[in-house]
Amino acid sequence: MDFNILMYIVFGVVAIAGGLVLLFAKHPIRGAMGLLASMVALAGMYAILQAHSIAIFQLIIYAGAIMVLIIYFIMLLDIKSEDYLKPFSKLFWIGAPILALLAIFFIYKLYTAIGGKPNAFSDLSSVAAPEQSVQDFGGIKIFSKNLLTKYLFAFEYVSTLLFAAIVAVISIVQLDWKGRKNE
Amino acid sequence: MESSFLGINTVNFITSFLLATAVFLFMFMMGALMSWSERKQSAVLQDRIGANRASIPLPGGKKLALWGFINNLADAIKTLVKEDFKPRAYDFLMYNLAIFFAFVPATITAAVVPFAGVLKPAEFFQAWYLKWIPWLPEFFTNNLPDFSFRVQVADLNVGLLFIFAISGLNIFGAILAGWSSNNKFSMMGGMRGASQMISYEISMGISLLGLIFIYQQVDIWELVQAQRELAWGWLPKWGIFLQPFAFFLFLFAAIAENKRMPFDLPEAESEIISGYFTEYSGFKMLLFMFAEFITIAFVAVIVSTLFFGGYSVPYLMADGFHWPWGGFTQLSHATVVIMEILSFTLKVFFFCWLLQQMRWSLPRFRYDQLMKLGWKILLPLSILNLIVTIVIVALGGF
Numbered sequence: 001m002d003f004n005i006l007m008y009i010v011f012g013v014v015a016i017a018g019g020l021v022l023l024f025a026k027h028p029i030r031g032a033m034g035l036l037a038s039m040v041a042l043a044g045m046y047a048i049l050q051a052h053s054i055a056i057f058q059l060i061i062y063a064g065a066i067m068v069l070i071i072y073f074i075m076l077l078d079i080k081s082e083d084y085l086k087p088f089s090k091l092f093w094i095g096a097p098i099l100a101l102l103a104i105f106f107i108y109k110l111y112t113a114i115g116g117k118p119n120a121f122s123d124l125s126s127v128a129a130p131e132q133s134v135q136d137f138g139g140i141k142i143f144s145k146n147l148l149t150k151y152l153f154a155f156e157y158v159s160t161l162l163f164a165a166i167v168a169v170i171s172i173v174q175l176d177w178k179g180r181k182n183e
Numbered sequence: 184m185e186s187s188f189l190g191i192n193t194v195n196f197i198t199s200f201l202l203a204t205a206v207f208l209f210m211f212m213m214g215a216l217m218s219w220s221e222r223k224q225s226a227v228l229q230d231r232i233g234a235n236r237a238s239i240p241l242p243g244g245k246k247l248a249l250w251g252f253i254n255n256l257a258d259a260i261k262t263l264v265k266e267d268f269k270p271r272a273y274d275f276l277m278y279n280l281a282i283f284f285a286f287v288p289a290t291i292t293a294a295v296v297p298f299a300g301v302l303k304p305a306e307f308f309q310a311w312y313l314k315w316i317p318w319l320p321e322f323f324t325n326n327l328p329d330f331s332f333r334v335q336v337a338d339l340n341v342g343l344l345f346i347f348a349i350s351g352l353n354i355f356g357a358i359l360a361g362w363s364s365n366n367k368f369s370m371m372g373g374m375r376g377a378s379q380m381i382s383y384e385i386s387m388g389i390s391l392l393g394l395i396f397i398y399q400q401v402d403i404w405e406l407v408q409a410q411r412e413l414a415w416g417w418l419p420k421w422g423i424f425l426q427p428f429a430f431f432l433f434l435f436a437a438i439a440e441n442k443r444m445p446f447d448l449p450e451a452e453s454e455i456i457s458g459y460f461t462e463y464s465g466f467k468m469l470l471f472m473f474a475e476f477i478t479i480a481f482v483a484v485i486v487s488t489l490f491f492g493g494y495s496v497p498y499l500m501a502d503g504f505h506w507p508w509g510g511f512t513q514l515s516h517a518t519v520v521i522m523e524i525l526s527f528t529l530k531v532f533f534f535c536w537l538l539q540q541m542r543w544s545l546p547r548f549r550y551d552q553l554m555k556l557g558w559k560i561l562l563p564l565s566i567l568n569l570i571v572t573i574v575i576v577a578l579g580g581f
Contacts, residue, residue, distance in 0.1 A: 043348075
């Protein structure tokens, strides 16, 4: 097996394991470390796929800035409070079916993409960069040009998605607080 | 390529491996040298003698002290055999993970820095003072006459950003160590360290943007190549000449980023014992200290690479000196490469010395002064520097 593919699989396993640690760790800081491992592993996967700029920005922005902020807040929080030990909100029963649907969709997409190809997992040519432009592909110039022209709308659109997520989190937390007050 | 019992891939692998080892050792030796000069230089500044007692007895009643170098060895042995003291209620996993976060980024960032130009082994071993080496010269001339490599471990096209990305992970070392030690002093140190490093990382990055804008590069190899060119036929296009203001901004921000005097509030001995590594003992403490020394050496490395032409010697090209007045002094390939390595090392030594000198000359800032300097002075100035640079470049300067 090619060394790159081996590392790709290793990073993938680490990313998934980090995500699981985030979900199931009792202690918030362990969860944050899981998320950090997942992000660094994702950066490794980008680097293997020759997207050097994206890998570096993944490290600078997510691992270097956002995770530091998250851990900073965890340190300042009162982690002994029982509120943080409650694993799921009441909205779990709405969220779970949606998640299941999404999972089915992605598994279906994965199946249609690689199903029937015997070497699908050892052949990364369909995801890796085209051979002739490998030198430029991950470079900062191509990345910046594409980000500010081709993908500008998608980029801004994703940030509105983040905004929606923030609103959702606040509303869920407030729902819990109101429920507790009524009890 | 000529076929031989050592294929080109094997030779590539061996050279990469040797290069990585050499760069790693270089940074390690710089760390060791810094911990020695920290003692000796402070002693000179404070009119003391400094470390000189640890010595190896030689036959004939003499003692080998090597101007205090043996103290480093004694320290290593001492910290290795000391009790590994741990706080009573601490977080085992995070406590031990913190050391890795502090130490690993410090050692691997030098991988993207070129230590010399292109080295051609076949030509390199032809120099008269290297011909005595057995087997190697013949091997390269006979089998790999065209083989050449860059004296740089990893040639990333995003090298400069790689440095920022990896050294950004350093913050976790301070935060986790402070948090997991279960000690108020450690926690204070960790908090101070984290907020200080986040604050100064921004001005550090922005002060370099002007340089990136002028050279249109983030590839460190290309950055050094661009600095080898001459302006008006005599002035090397070093970063210091094109961005003198950014040099000072970057230097101050980098010192603060690495928690050195006068910005060493995360480990202010007179206030919070030893900051985030108060509860570490023995070799673990040594690793924190050593990581700090290596990062200081790395600041010297990056400053000399970005602002002082890296390995380049003014007027030295691949075949010798091209003097600005038209003269030409021919030099062999080996001499050129060795001069480049030497020039790089000397620049790094100079900045290590400068940083130590600053450390022992300036008093510590107060915390609010530190934050004010970072956010209200360095950051606006670096943004201003960037804007002026952009305007000049847009008007056709440089």
